[in-house]
Amino acid sequence: MARVFSGIQPSGELHIGNYLGAVKNWVAIQHQMQSVFCIVNLHAITQAYEPAQLRERTQAMALTLIAAGIDPATCILFVQSDVAEHTELQWIFNTVTPLGELERQTQFKEKSSRAGSGEVSIPAGLLNYPVLQAADILLYRADNVPVGEDQVQHLELSRVIARNWNARFKAGYFPEPQALLTPTRRIMGLDGQAKMSKSLGNTVGLLESPDEIWAKLRPAVTDPARVKKTDPGNPEVCNIFSLHRAFSPAETVTHVDAQCRSAGWGCVDCKKVLHGNMVAELVPIQARAAELRAEPKRVAAALAGGAERARELAKVTMREVRDHMGLTA
Ligand code: SF4
Incomplete structure (x- = not known):
């Protein structure tokens, strides 16, 4: 069975942007491929952070992922720092990664220009971040990585690193991971200006109550x-x-399209229908989250079991990598 790897930042509870953009897809994939899903807390420390908050957000992310349908008995779900081999392989990959490739990464250029504009110096981890990402994927010798369009460049770098390592040490050892483009399009924030993101304050949390969701949808x-209300609209803009497409049945989406273009519905009517469909999908997730909150040991045990299974795979890869590189006696 093909193996898939994907990671998610420990940003606390999921919002509908990362649910629709990634996690809903993971829930389906876990039944089709051998799936390794990782909460990438080592990627979250390249910028200043509060340790207690990182721990709390990591746990909240794990809880929401399981509530959203990630089944730790079906896939491997774990926290990155629980498997030390990620950083070991990263160091090894640093030795076969061209510096120029790292400096060209769009995310590095963007983040370093932001970091460089203040007093804060740019940590080397920001530059090397994609090398850790390559190690995350290749440690499990994953064939596929579900990615959004903005991650394709990092995946290409993982392919370069796999090729470079293979060329020097063992032809064909690491597969060149292929992108599985996430079927749901990029989810914009409720301000309609930028991608949905907690830092921009334009999200709807997966665990928000129906009233809280309506308070955000309405404006x-x-x-x-x-x-x-009598002005016809263009639903494509x-x-x-877009949210109807994600949450409403196909016939509702067709109906919304027609009602919008003919000004048959006002936007509040349209949002009320969306709200009903969102709540119908989110209520069972919220009920599972409440059960998990009442039994926090279940989440901790799931992560411990996932880390154990991830380590078993990682140890095999590292034993073979060290052997091919002459790092064993
Ligand atoms: S009717 Fe619905 S789809 Fe059309 S502009 Fe209003 S909210 Fe958007």
Whole structure:
């Protein structure tokens, strides 16, 4: 069976952007491929952070992932820092990664320009971040990585690193991982301006109550052409319509399209229908989250079991890597 690896930042509870953009896809994939899913806390320390908050957010992420349908008995779910081999392989990969490739990474350029604009110096970890990402994937010799469009460049670098290592030490040892493009399109924030992101404050949390969700949906940006209820709109430019595509049945999506173009519905009518469909999907997830919160040991045990299984795979890879590199007696 093909193996898939994917990681998610420990940003606390999921919001609907990372649920629709990644996790919902993981829930389906775990039944189709051997799946290794990792909460990548080592990637979260390249910038200043509070240790207690990181721990709390890591646990909240694990809880929400399981509530959202990630089944630790079906896939391997673990926290990155629980498997030390990730950083060992990263060091090895640093020795076969061209510096120029790292400096060209868009995310490095963006983040370093932000970090460099203040007093804070740029940590080397920001530059080497994609090398750790390559180690995350290749440690499990994963064939596929579900990614959004903005991650394709990092995956290409993982392929370069696999090729370089293979060329020097053992032809064909690491597979060149292929991108599995996430079927759901990029989810924009409720401000309609940028990708949904906690730092921009434009999210809907997966565990927010129906009233909280409505309080956010009601003022959300729609097609600016719909100034009056009688103005026809274009659903293709409306973020609420994208959310209908994600949460509403196909016949509702067709109906929304027609009602928007003919000004049959006002935007509040449209948002009420969306709200109903969102709540229908999120309520069972929220119920599972409440059960898990009542039994926190279940989440801890799931992560410990996942780390154990991940370590078994990682140890085999590292034993063979050290052997091929002459690092064993
Ligand atoms: S009717 Fe719906 S799809 Fe059309 S602009 Fe309003 S919220 Fe968007």
